[in-house]
Amino acid sequence: MNGEELTEQETALYDRQIRVWGADAQRRLSKSHILVYGMKGTAAEFCKNIVLAGVGSLTLVDDGAVTEDALSSNFLILPDENVCAEKTVAELCCNSLKVFNPMVRVSVEKGDLSSFGGDFFDRFDVVIVSCCTLMTKKSINEKCRKLSKRVAFYTVDCRNSCGEIFVDLQKHIYTKKKLDENNQPTTVECELQYPSFQESISVPWRTLPRRVSKLYFAMRVIERFEEAEGRNPGEISIEDLPAVLKLKKEICEAQSMNESHIPNALMERLVMGRREFPPVCAIIGGILGQEVIKAISGKGDPLQNFFFFDAMDGKGVIENISYPSLCN
Amino acid sequence: MASLHHANVVKGATVLMVGAGGIGCELLKTLALSGFQDIHIIDMDTIEVSNLNRQFLFRQSHVGQSKAKVARDAVLRFRPHISITPYHANVKDSNFNVDFFKQFSVVLNGLDNLDARRHVNRLCLAAEVPLVESGTTGFLGQVTVHVKGKTECYECQPKPAPKTYPVCTITSTPSKFVHCIVWAKDLLFAKFFGDKNQENDLNVRSSDASNSSEHAEDVFERRNNEDIEQYGRRIYDHVFGYNIEVALSNEETWKNCTRPKPIYSGDVLPENLNHQNGNVDKSRATDDLSSVSSMASLGLKNPQDVWSLTENSRVFLESLKLFFASREKEIGNLSFDKDDQLAVEFVTAAANIRAASFGIPLHSLFEAKGIAGNIVHAVATTNAIVAGLIVIEAIKVLERDTDNYRMTYCLEHPSRKMLLMPVEPFEPNKSCCVCSKSPLSLEINTHRSKLRDFVEKIVKAKLGMNFPLIMHESKLLYEVGDDLEDDMIANYTANLEKVLSELPSSVTGGTMLTVEDLQQEFTCNIYIKHREEFDEEKEPDGMVLSGWTRAPDKKDDNKSVGNGGSTSKASPTEAQKAVELDEISEGTEISGKKRKRPEVSTNETNNHNEVQKVDVVDDEDDELVMLDHWDTDNKKKRLQ
Numbered sequence: 001m002n003g004e005e006l007t008e009q010e011t012a013l014y015d016r017q018i019r020v021w022g023a024d025a026q027r028r029l030s031k032s033h034i035l036v037y038g039m040k041g042t043a044a045e046f047c048k049n050i051v052l053a054g055v056g057s058l059t060l061v062d063d064g065a066v067t068e069d070a071l072s073s074n075f076l077i078l079p080d081e082n083v084c085a086e087k088t089v090a091e092l093c094c095n096s097l098k099v100f101n102p103m104v105r106v107s108v109e110k111g112d113l114s115s116f117g118g119d120f121f122d123r124f125d126v127v128i129v130s131c132c133t134l135m136t137k138k139s140i141n142e143k144c145r146k147l148s149k150r151v152a153f154y155t156v157d158c159r160n161s162c163g164e165i166f167v168d169l170q171k172h173i174y175t176k177k178k179l180d181e182n183n184q185p186t187t188v189e190c191e192l193q194y195p196s197f198q199e200s201i202s203v204p205w206r207t208l209p210r211r212v213s214k215l216y217f218a219m220r221v222i223e224r225f226e227e228a229e230g231r232n233p234g235e236i237s238i239e240d241l242p243a244v245l246k247l248k249k250e251i252c253e254a255q256s257m258n259e260s261h262i263p264n265a266l267m268e269r270l271v272m273g274r275r276e277f278p279p280v281c282a283i284i285g286g287i288l289g290q291e292v293i294k295a296i297s298g299k300g301d302p303l304q305n306f307f308f309f310d311a312m313d314g315k316g317v318i319e320n321i322s323y324p325s326l327c328n
Numbered sequence: 329m330a331s332l333h334h335a336n337v338v339k340g341a342t343v344l345m346v347g348a349g350g351i352g353c354e355l356l357k358t359l360a361l362s363g364f365q366d367i368h369i370i371d372m373d374t375i376e377v378s379n380l381n382r383q384f385l386f387r388q389s390h391v392g393q394s395k396a397k398v399a400r401d402a403v404l405r406f407r408p409h410i411s412i413t414p415y416h417a418n419v420k421d422s423n424f425n426v427d428f429f430k431q432f433s434v435v436l437n438g439l440d441n442l443d444a445r446r447h448v449n450r451l452c453l454a455a456e457v458p459l460v461e462s463g464t465t466g467f468l469g470q471v472t473v474h475v476k477g478k479t480e481c482y483e484c485q486p487k488p489a490p491k492t493y494p495v496c497t498i499t500s501t502p503s504k505f506v507h508c509i510v511w512a513k514d515l516l517f518a519k520f521f522g523d524k525n526q527e528n529d530l531n532v533r534s535s536d537a538s539n540s541s542e543h544a545e546d547v548f549e550r551r552n553n554e555d556i557e558q559y560g561r562r563i564y565d566h567v568f569g570y571n572i573e574v575a576l577s578n579e580e581t582w583k584n585c586t587r588p589k590p591i592y593s594g595d596v597l598p599e600n601l602n603h604q605n606g607n608v609d610k611s612r613a614t615d616d617l618s619s620v621s622s623m624a625s626l627g628l629k630n631p632q633d634v635w636s637l638t639e640n641s642r643v644f645l646e647s648l649k650l651f652f653a654s655r656e657k658e659i660g661n662l663s664f665d666k667d668d669q670l671a672v673e674f675v676t677a678a679a680n681i682r683a684a685s686f687g688i689p690l691h692s693l694f695e696a697k698g699i700a701g702n703i704v705h706a707v708a709t710t711n712a713i714v715a716g717l718i719v720i721e722a723i724k725v726l727e728r729d730t731d732n733y734r735m736t737y738c739l740e741h742p743s744r745k746m747l748l749m750p751v752e753p754f755e756p757n758k759s760c761c762v763c764s765k766s767p768l769s770l771e772i773n774t775h776r777s778k779l780r781d782f783v784e785k786i787v788k789a790k791l792g793m794n795f796p797l798i799m800h801e802s803k804l805l806y807e808v809g810d811d812l813e814d815d816m817i818a819n820y821t822a823n824l825e826k827v828l829s830e831l832p833s834s835v836t837g838g839t840m841l842t843v844e845d846l847q848q849e850f851t852c853n854i855y856i857k858h859r860e861e862f863d864e865e866k867e868p869d870g871m872v873l874s875g876w877t878r879a880p881d882k883k884d885d886n887k888s889v890g891n892g893g894s895t896s897k898a899s900p901t902e903a904q905k906a907v908e909l910d911e912i913s914e915g916t917e918i919s920g921k922k923r924k925r926p927e928v929s930t931n932e933t934n935n936h937n938e939v940q941k942v943d944v945v946d947d948e949d950d951e952l953v954m955l956d957h958w959d960t961d962n963k964k965k966r967l968q
């Protein structure tokens with residue numbers, strides 16, 4: 001690392017977390033630039049975590065207006081501001097986040113992220129997209145991958161009491177602690193190779209291990225449904241269930257997978273829950289925060305490459321969905 | 329989850345949160361967002377700067393204010409129409425009694441210390457209110473559910489006693505940096521700046537060895553007209569030089585240990601420092617505790633740097649000088665405080681000089697402060713995750729969804745692909761003296777131990793009672809309370825000084841004592857076994873409580889694991905470590921055992937932790953992870 005030291009103020013504020021990840025990681029964090037697109041409850045949780053952690057800057061993109069839905073799980077939007085509703089969701093969140101940590105620059109970028117060119121993404125070290133279409137996910141992921149520097153890419157979604165994180169760190173080099181042959185702790189360097197979102201979701205289902213989280217499949221069905229129907233993300237309700245189940249059947253047939261593998265009850269829960277369940281936002285936003293800190297600091301095993309949480313069974317599971325050649 | 333049918337139980341619930349710190353801030357936010365409308369929150373703490381990195385409801389401008397009150401105001405800004413009742417108070421206060429607890433549908437703990445956790449556990453049992461308990465350290469966390477009669481209580485699994493080090497390890501044969509810190513903080517710092525009259529092994533040692541008590545008696549006294557630098561150097565040479573020489577002369581000690589080397593100030597520092605440092609005595613003299621710093625006056629900037637022996641020696645002398653120059657009034661009644669910069673500097677330097685003498689690697693002030701102050705590693709993300717898990721369990725508890733209660737571990741390294749691992753709760757432990765009223769037995773010398781020893785070491789320290797009442801058959805031997813008659817108080821005070829066998833109702837081998845805490849509504853029967861002798865090193869209390877508390881041999885196990893945490897052959901798996909995690913927590917008050925955890929977790933390297941104790945019930949659709957029942961589990965731990 002370059003020799004710049006943390007200021008006295010930083011050391012005092014970040015004391016407890018420096019004890020977790022070290023001063024070196026804290027310095028890297030303070031130089032990192034994060035972009036977040038789509039400000040619902042899970043993204044709000046993530047932003048809080050990363051602002052507290054002390055990143056260099058955070059840029060928010062969400063031109064949406066404040067609605068009941070937006071308010072339901074987003075603690076960054078204060079209802080009284082809602083009255084003077086000239087502001088976008090991103091602007092309101094930005095105002096709240098700024099005061100969480102004066103050492104982090106929080107700003108808003110307006111516009112449709114999927115229309116932004118590569119130059120725009122080049123300004124960031126980490127790009128997170130939430131609540132966006134399959135198309136948008138793929139295209140932003142590809143733009144990040146074309147840049148000369150590594151930009152870590154994440155998608156995060158929460159539907160009802162289920163959450164999903166996708167991670168693409170491209171080629172990630174990091175260090176971790178290990179015991180050597182004499183049982184003494186040492187630091188070793190590791191390297192991981194990640195598939196893109198497109199590559200990941202095109203892995204044939206039948207080639208995946210039987211125990212892969214059912215949520216993985218269920219989320220892909222919903223994604224495909226919204227795309228086929230031209231819906232905005234989350235623009236789905238219980239009336240859509242028959243059509244969703246029909247699509248599920250078709251996809252399962254095409255993938256040579258028994259359709260009972262994706263329970264209808266699970267599909268029903270995902271279709272019904274346009275609102276996020278706040279405890280799940282906190283959990284998913286927390287895991288995502290930790291992963292982004294790992295990616296920036298280059299310390300510790302990052303998750304590879306999907307994470308799922310379902311409040312119903314309480315499990316938080318990592319799934320590696322990639323072609324066998326990419327697995328290591 | 330997240331469906332309409334539980335909206336009603338959430339709206340109708342009255343929730344008590346204990347703790348508005350790291351977990352508490354996250355929890356209050358998530359409860360409010362999840363639709364809870366009547367939340368009470370107790371916290372006795374005020375806001376500090378080092379809270380701000382994770383306790384996101386607080387700002388710099390709130391430093392010094394009540395956590396409970398500021399947290400309430402912050403959450404009301406985004407949920408103005410709910411009711412949040414803050415109490416800036418200690419949960420152990422007598423007004424938080426069983427009746428108080430009975431008004432709640434569920435109690436949620438985000439506490440930082442074992443004592444308060446045990447206290448709340450008892451009140452919840454007595455009031456028959458379900459409890460969701462939690463703890464985090466670094467990236468590790470856990471959430472457990474305690475419902476009377478359905479699941480184990482918080483105390484069903486005995487909590488290990490705070491780690492103590494054998495006296496001789498601290499005074500004569502330190503092998504780890506923590507030993508040097510304990511020596512510097514509890515012996516040297518206390519000797520210099522604390523109550524001079526207190527017994528102190530530092531003195532005992534040197535006088536024992538030298539046999540010239542006169543010399544040892546006043547060595548720490550500053551002589552009349554003694555220059556402060558002279559004084560500092562004299563102490564330095566005595567403690568790091570002379571005392572080591574004396575110790576070396578006892579060959580017996582060094583048979584199996586590396587011999588330390590004495591260090592004299594003249595070896596590491598030039599003769600006269602004053603001229604080099606300029607005049608610092610008066611220029612920095614101010615009443616502000618934090619502004620007096622030897623690092624500042626010596627131009628040492630980065631607390632993360634590891635200082636050389638020379639630098640440590642300078643800091644040692646400089647801190648001593650500054651204490652006498654700027655804070656002379658406090659000398660004699662100071663106790664170590666991790667937020668007292670000068671105290672931390674003094675302890676860091678002294679520990680490092682001692683470490684150098686014993687060939688132990690030196691540490692930075694930042695690290696030394698963490699060890700000396702028992703500072704817990706804490707990040708916002710783990711607290712947020714744990715808060716989410718608490719709310720999920722709280723909703724299940726409100727829905728009486730007993731079959732789906734889970735305890736959940738947040739792991740740093742995945743186990744069976746899981747970062748969040750739910751486990752079925754254990755049944756109540758039938759031999760738990762707290763929830764199953766199972767009696768305990770106490771080995772004690774009834775002719776030598778006083779009632780006071782019993783009250784301090786067993787009733788308060790081990791059983792965690794605040795307002796104890798001790799009975800033998802129908803005779804009251806001791807009682808604490810606000811409304812006692814004067815003659816009763818005199819009577820009890822007299823009893824405290826009596827040995828057990830000479831109490832008005834003689835307590836001897838075979839006696840059954842009843843100990844009760846009226847506030848906690850917790851009663852415990854203790855069967856007394858008389859025993860003549862106790863091992864001073866292994867049983868320093870001079871009494872051994874068993875039945876429910878961990879047997880003393882377990883403590884030895886801990887010691888042997890101590891060196892480096894995971895270097896023992898049977899390195900604990902992530903899940904096992906998580907199982908022990910409830911001792912570790914947000915906040916600053918932790919026992920020594922807790923401090924061991926972060927060491928283990930940073931050394932944790934094994935990426936494929938196979939969870940030996942975990943059986944997976946491999947049903948087609950819904951796999952469920954189960955841990956062994958607690959008593960087999962305990963046996964396994966003991967076997968390691």
Ligand SMILES: [Zn+2]
Pocket residue numbers: 480481482483484485756757760761762763764
């Ligand atoms: Zn119990």
